[in-house]
Amino acid sequence: MRAIMLGGMFLALTAGAVWAHAGEQGFVLLLPTNVYIAAGGVTVALTVALLAVLPGGFAETLFRPIAIFRLQLPVFMRYFLNLAVTVLLGWLVWRGLMGPGDPGVNPLPLTIWVVFWIVLVTLQGLVGDLWRWINPWVGVGALLRRLTDMRAPLRYPRALGYWPSVVGFLAFCGFLMADPAPTDPGRLAVVVGFYWYAMLSGMVLFGPAWLARGEAITVLMRLYCRVSFIGFSKGYISAGLSGWQILTGPRASLGLAVLCLILLGSGSFDGMNETFLWLGLLGINPLEFPGRSAVILPNILGLLASNAALIGVFAGALWLGERLAGGQPRPLRGLFCLYAPTILPIALAYHIAHYLTAFLVDGQYVLAAFARALGLASHPISAGFLNTPGPVKIIWMTQAGAVVMGHVIAILLAHALAMRAGDGRARAVLGQVPLALFMVAYTVFGLWLLATPRGA
Structure with a gap:
C-alpha cells in the first residue's frame, strides 16, 4: 500500500x-x-x-468485509419503486417522441446518457446495488404474475447462459459508438421503447431467469455491484475494499x-x-x-x-x-x-x-x-x-x-x-x-x- x-x-x-x-x-x-x-x-x-x-x-x-447492520426492507417497497421508474421511463420515451429535438433540452437523452450511463453506473460500482430498486422490468413482471397468476411457459435454456447479455451489451455499445445520432431524442425513444418491450417479452416467456442472465443492463449492473464498497454478507450490510464481493461470490461462468x-x-x-x-x-x-x-x-x-x-x-x-x-x-x-x-x-x-x-x-x-x-x-x-x-x-x-x-x-x-x-x-x-x-x-x-x- x-x-x-x-x-x-x-x-x-x-x-x-x-x-x-x-x-x-x-x-x-x-x-x-x-x-x-x-x-x-x-x-x-x-x-x-x-x-x-x-x-x-x-x-x-x-x-x-466489515459487517455494519442488518437490513430487511419490505418487498412491496422494492416493487413500488420499480413500477414508479417504469412509469417514469414511459414518460421519458413519450417526451423523446413528442418533445423538443434538442438533446440538451429533451429529458430522454439527458436521462439515458448522463443520469443512467454516467451517474447510475458509477454509483452502482461504488456504492452498491441500486439497480435492484429501480429495475424497470421487475415491478411490471411481479404485477403481471399477481394479476394473471400465470407462470412463465418456457424454461430458460441452460445452454444459453449469459450469452444473450453479451450480445445485448455489444449491441448497446455499437449503438453508442457507431450510430450516427445516438442522442437524437426520437431515435433514442424508439430504441429504448423497443428494448424495454423486448426484454419484458423475454421475462414473460422465461421468467426472472431472463433478467438474471439474458438482459444486458441487469447483468452489467450485477457485475459492477461486485466491485462496490457496500454489499450483503451473511445477512448483514457490509463494507470493504472495492472488489471484496468478487472473492466472496461464486466463480463466473464462461459467458459472464x-x-x-x-x-x-x-x-x-x-x-x-x-x-x-x-x-x-x-x-x-x-x-x-x-x-x-x-x-x-x-x-x-x-x-x-x-x-x-x-x-x-x-x-x-x-x-x-x-x-x-x-x-x-x-x-x-x-x-x-x-x-x-x-x-x-x-x-x-x-x-x-x-x-x-x-x-x-x-x-x-x-x-x-x-x-x-x-x-x-x-x-x-x-x-x-x-x-x-x-x-x-x-x-x-x-x-x-x-x-x-x-x-x-x-x-x-x-x-x-x-x-x-x-x-x-x-x-x-x-x-x-x-x-x-x-x-x-x-x-x-x-x-x-x-x-x-x-x-x-
Missing part, C-alpha cells in the same frame, strides 16, 4: 500546466503525459513487487467471464475510436472529420476486434503464467472464469475516468432541465473551468488516480484468488507475472488514452 501512496504523491507533485480539448462523448486533457504515464506504470509495478515479499494472506486480508472483459474492451474502444491515431488508421483527417456516418462500419469492426484482442491477450497471459508457475497446468477455461472478474475494477475505473469531464459539463444540462421543470431560474451552463489550470489539474489527477487505483485493486484481487486456489506464494507470484505485465501495459495505455487528442 505504501507504493500506492508514493505513486499518488509523485503524480500530485509533478503535475504541470495543461490544456483542455472537447470531444463529442467526453473531454480529453492534453497533458505532458510522459511523467504521469511513467508514474502510473511504476505504481502498478511496485504493487506487484510488494506482493512477492508480503505475507501470503495479505491481499485476501485487505478484502475482508467474457462479459467482464468486454466491459473493459468496449470502454477502452469508446475512448480510442475518436483519437487521432484511430482516425489516421482509417485515412481520415481528424481536423476535417466527415461525421459519424462515415465511420459506422469501421467503428463496429473496431469494437469487435478490440474486444477479441483483449480476450485473446488476457487468456494468453493466463496460459503463459500457468506454464511459468510449473507443475501440472490447469485448464485455461477454469483460469479464465476465475480471474476475469478481477478486470471489473479496471473497467469501472475507465468508465469513471472517461466520462468525468462529460459529467461535469453535461450534468449542468440535467440541472438546467430540473430548474425548468420546477419553474426556477435558468441554470447557467459553462465549460469555462476547463480553461483554468487549477480545475483541469484536479480533473486529470482524479482520472489518472482512478485508472491507477483500478489496476492496483485488480492485481490485489488476482493475487488473493491465486492464494485461495491453493497456490504457494512463489507459484502465485510466478503465475501472475504475465498477467501483471498485462496490467502495467494496460495502465500505460489507459493513461495515454485519457490524454491523447481527439478529432471526432
Whole structure:
C-alpha cells in the first residue's frame, strides 16, 4: 500500500500546466503525459513487487468485509419503486417522441446518457446495488404474475447462459459508438421503447431467469455491484475494499467471464475510436472529420476486434503464467472464469475516468432541465473551468488516480484468488507475472488514452 501512496504523491507533485480539448462523448486533457504515464506504470509495478515479499494472506486480508447492520426492507417497497421508474421511463420515451429535438433540452437523452450511463453506473460500482430498486422490468413482471397468476411457459435454456447479455451489451455499445445520432431524442425513444418491450417479452416467456442472465443492463449492473464498497454478507450490510464481493461470490461462468472483459474492451474502444491515431488508421483527417456516418462500419469492426484482442491477450497471459508457475497446468477455461472478474475494477475505473469531464459539463444540462421543470431560474451552463489550470489539474489527477487505483485493486484481487486456489506464494507470484505485465501495459495505455487528442 505504501507504493500506492508514493505513486499518488509523485503524480500530485509533478503535475504541470495543461490544456483542455472537447470531444463529442467526453473531454480529453492534453497533458505532458510522459511523467504521469511513467508514474502510473511504476505504481502498478511496485504493487506487484510488494506482493512477492508480503505475507501470503495479505491481499485476501485487505478484502475482508466489515459487517455494519442488518437490513430487511419490505418487498412491496422494492416493487413500488420499480413500477414508479417504469412509469417514469414511459414518460421519458413519450417526451423523446413528442418533445423538443434538442438533446440538451429533451429529458430522454439527458436521462439515458448522463443520469443512467454516467451517474447510475458509477454509483452502482461504488456504492452498491441500486439497480435492484429501480429495475424497470421487475415491478411490471411481479404485477403481471399477481394479476394473471400465470407462470412463465418456457424454461430458460441452460445452454444459453449469459450469452444473450453479451450480445445485448455489444449491441448497446455499437449503438453508442457507431450510430450516427445516438442522442437524437426520437431515435433514442424508439430504441429504448423497443428494448424495454423486448426484454419484458423475454421475462414473460422465461421468467426472472431472463433478467438474471439474458438482459444486458441487469447483468452489467450485477457485475459492477461486485466491485462496490457496500454489499450483503451473511445477512448483514457490509463494507470493504472495492472488489471484496468478487472473492466472496461464486466463480463466473464462461459467458459472464467474457462479459467482464468486454466491459473493459468496449470502454477502452469508446475512448480510442475518436483519437487521432484511430482516425489516421482509417485515412481520415481528424481536423476535417466527415461525421459519424462515415465511420459506422469501421467503428463496429473496431469494437469487435478490440474486444477479441483483449480476450485473446488476457487468456494468453493466463496460459503463459500457468506454464511459468510449473507443475501440472490447469485448464485455461477454469483460469479464465476465475480471474476475469478481477478486470471489473479496471473497467469501472475507465468508465469513471472517461466520462468525468462529460459529467461535469453535461450534468449542468440535467440541472438546467430540473430548474425548468420546477419553474426556477435558468441554470447557467459553462465549460469555462476547463480553461483554468487549477480545475483541469484536479480533473486529470482524479482520472489518472482512478485508472491507477483500478489496476492496483485488480492485481490485489488476482493475487488473493491465486492464494485461495491453493497456490504457494512463489507459484502465485510466478503465475501472475504475465498477467501483471498485462496490467502495467494496460495502465500505460489507459493513461495515454485519457490524454491523447481527439478529432471526432
